[in-house]
Structures are given as structure tokens and as C-alpha cells.
Amino acid sequence: MKVLTKYFVLDKENMDILQSLFLEWSGQVALKIVKLPASGSSRQYYRLSNDQAYAIGAVNGIVEENRAYISFTDCFVRNNINVPKILQISSDEAAYLVEDIGDDSLYNKVLDCKGDLSPEVLELYKKALKNLVMMQVDAGNSLNYDLCYPVSEFNEQAIQWDLNYFKYNFLKLTCTDFNELALENDFEALKEFLLKVPRDYFMFRDFQSRNILVKENEPVFIDFQGGRKGPLAYDVASLLYQAKAQLSSETRMELFKYYYKELSKKIDGDYESLLSSFKGFALVRTLQVLGAYGFRGYFEKKPHFIESIPFAIENLKELLINQQFPIDLPHIKIIANSIVLPEGIKFTPNEDLTVSITSFSYKKGIPADPSENGGGYVFDCRSIHNPGRYKDYQQLTGKDQAVIDFFEREDEMEAFLSRVFSLVDTSVEVYKKRNFKHLMVNFGCTGGQHRSVYSAERLKGYLEEKYKLNINLWHREQDF
Secondary structure, three states, X not given: OOOOOOOOOOOHHHHHHHHHHHHHHHOOOOOEEEEOOOOOOOOEEEEEEOOOOEEEEEEOOOHHHHHHHHHHHHHHHHOOOOOOOEEEEOOOOOEEEEOOOOOOEHHHHHHHHOOOOOHHHHHHHHHHHHHHHHHHHHHOOOOOHHHOOXXXXXXXXXXXXXXHHHHHHHHOOOOOOOOHHHHHHHHHHHHHHHOOOOOOEEEOOOOOHHHEEEEOOEEXXXXXXXXXXXXXXXXXXXXXXXXXXXOOHHHHHHHHHHHHHHHHOOOOXXXXXXXXXXXXXXXXXXXXXXXXXXXXXXXXXXXXXXXXXXXXXXXXXXXXXXXXXXXXXXXXXXXXHHOOOOOOOOOOOOOOOEEEEEEEEHHHOOOOOOOOOOOOEEEEOOOOOOHHXXXXXXXXXXXXXXXXXXXXXXXXXXXXXXXXXXXXXXXXXXXXXXXXXXXXXXXXXXXXXXXXXXXXXXXXHHHHHHOOOEEXXXXXXXXX
16 A cells, blocks of 8 residues: 655644644544645645544635535545545634545556556455446536536536647647647547537546545545536546556446446436447547646656556547547647657656656755655755856856866765765665666756766766666756
8 A cells, every 4th residue: 555644844823723623523532634746726734643542633724615526525435435524623614624535546556556456456446436326417417506616517628728728728839830720620629529428417526546545345436526417427437548547448448338327227328329428528638637747747847647648649649540439620620730849857667776866956946756655765865066156157057067076076975975875775676676667866956957867867977877777867957
């Protein structure tokens, strides 16, 4: 099981609020409060516990979103859908406690399968889809859609937003050539096609394996506060076309047919019409995901998202090139065939240990872990004599010969690197013996230009000479 918990300095006000809720609920104080990693929203999550009680605390100043989540949870529980139960709510509705389900997720189990789902994981997918039907139809018939936040219905504006996200945050950021008018014509055709699909059911909005926890071999659903009224096929497409899951086309069709069989027990529907809308929403979802990866990766400079892009591109090609799409979208098909990614950190999908080496500026934060498994090293180079203080070196980087000569005259850099090499050696040798797949090594300095770049280049050369490894080298502040 992959443990996602990381420790942070707690915000005292949040801690006091959640401690009070925990005491009201359990009758005892929480002896341990751990702040969980930030998501893509302003919500802040904490794990609270003592020897007898456990809970997840949420603090969110957007009260309307909290009300939507609480209302949806109550409805799902009444309809026997597996979601964490609400334990306690603050009087101002800005904070609440829910059951602690743990950290094991369907996403972790899918990654362990490496694209070839085990029977156990395939069964979890089917259970998730069966629950999705219950959410969409059973719970969907009794939900109060007036409480949805930020909008109550998936509509033309939502589709256009997803398409624009792809255009502006992927195509333009990756400098992909495209014809603006031809692309907009395809967008209009796609919207017209999808807006004919009935939108009378509950739509989870982000129904993917990261938001499906697993407890006692049963799926438990989280992060549905953005739900709204919408089409059936969008959520199915979100799950089965999740980029990094790498489901085969055969597995997708097996699971789609299972979903249709479960749905047919609740409502009448035409298989071919549902399949067509499934492909359409899979395309919208894939384009939106590429926009998100482009923004998070190439704009916010987070390598994990860059490494996920090739998987989403494969989904795009499968939808438009490898199978029959319901309508003709000639220019998007041309784009799918022509995408060439900018230089940067590359995804290397093979069995050897991969060492990701990154230079960075502390002013812009420590790089995210592209493997998501945590660990590795962050070395602070700021104690080393900085050539950037001198005019002759200010326009150069740690890859330029003048800067290299500067460091080779300095004993402190060599002493620093000898200690780094020794530590990294130990990890590489142990990781290879234990068949681990990823080690991250970061070098930080003030500007991410001289000391960190030189150190990263030296480590790459050292490891290449000594070991058989995959090495991803990324100078974050210099390569973008």
C-alpha cells in the first residue's frame, strides 16, 4: 500500500478548529494531527487520531462547496453508496470531519498492474461502475441540485471550457502548429454532437481511480463535491480513459459493456447511442486532461505532469485514429498525428532504475516527485561559493566552461559532491537490489543557475560512468 501522508507545519487556527470538532465527536482530544498533501483546490485536509479514534478533517472557506459535499454524502449514504460518512460539522460549515478510510486507492493498484489488470483489480473496476450507476440514477433522482457548486448542470459552457483549456494550456504552451479556424469548427461540431445527449443524471465530474479508495476490497468514493446534473457517459469516460491507468482497448470495452448491463437494470437505453456519447466525452475528457497536464507541467513546471502527457496522447490517438469516431473532426485528428513535445524531462518506461536529477531555485519551491512514491534527496548548494556574485559569470550557467573552471578551482564544491556521491551510491545500490524503480535527487541554489546546475551535471556524469540506469536530467529554471 502506498502511504500518501506527508508532514507539514500545521496552521494553528485550522488545528484548533479540527481539534474542537474531534473532541465533540469522540469525547477525546486528538493526540496526532497530520496535514495531508495539498490537492488542486483551496481545501486543506488533515488526519486526526488518538489510540481509539481516527478521522479526516477538512477546512474550506467556500461554504457553498462544503454544503454540496455534505448534502451529496447524506444522499449517497441513504442509497447504500460507499462514501466516507460525515462525523462532525462546525457551526459555520467551514470545517468538518469524515471517516478515515486510509490511503489505499484503486489508482495505486492499477499502477502496480502496469496496464494488465489482475482479476482482483478488474473486479474493483466493476464494483466502482456498479456504484456509479447507483449514484447517477438512484441518488441522482433525489439529490438537491440547487446546492451544486459552482454550477448545477453540465452545459455548453462547461464543454467549451474543457476545449479551450486544451487549446490555450496545451497547444499554445507546447507550440503545436494548428489552424485556429479549423480547430474551432471541430470544437463546434463536437459540442453540437454532445449537447444532444440527455443530461438528467448525477455527474461526479472527476470520477477517476485516484478518487476511489479501497477498504476491505470495496471501493469508497471521495472528492465528489463538484458534482452536478449531467450526461451518463462523462464519468464512465473519465474512469476508463484515465491517462496513467493505461487500460487496453479490450479492457475498456469489457468494462463499458459491464456498465451498460448494470445501467440497463435501472433505465432503458440504446447501446450504440451510449457508446457514441462515451467516445465523445472520452475525447473531451482527454483534451481537458492534456490542457491540465500542459498547465501544470509546462507553466507551473511540475515534472510529474509532463511525464503523464504521453499517456494522454496515446488515448487521443486511439480515439481518433485507431478506431471509428462518431463524427468527423479532421483538424483535431491532424493535431493528434502531429504533436511533438518540447524538450524537457522525458518519461522512460522500462524496467531499470530511473534516477531523476533536477536543478532548481529555492525561490520557486522544491520540485514535485514525478514518480509519486516519495523519498530521494534534496541537496542545498547555497553554502558553496557562488560565481553568480561576479559580473563575468552572471549570464552563464553551470554548464558553461567558465563556470565549470570556477568550481574546479574551489575545494568546497568537490568536498560537497564527494559526500553527495556517497549518499546516492548507497541508495542506488540498495534500490537496484530491491528492484525499486525510481530515485529522485534535487539540487537547489538561489537562482537555479550555477551551483545547482553544475552539481546536477556532475552527478549525471558520475552515475552514467558507474551504473546501468535510466537518468532524467532536468534544469528546471533553465529549460523553461
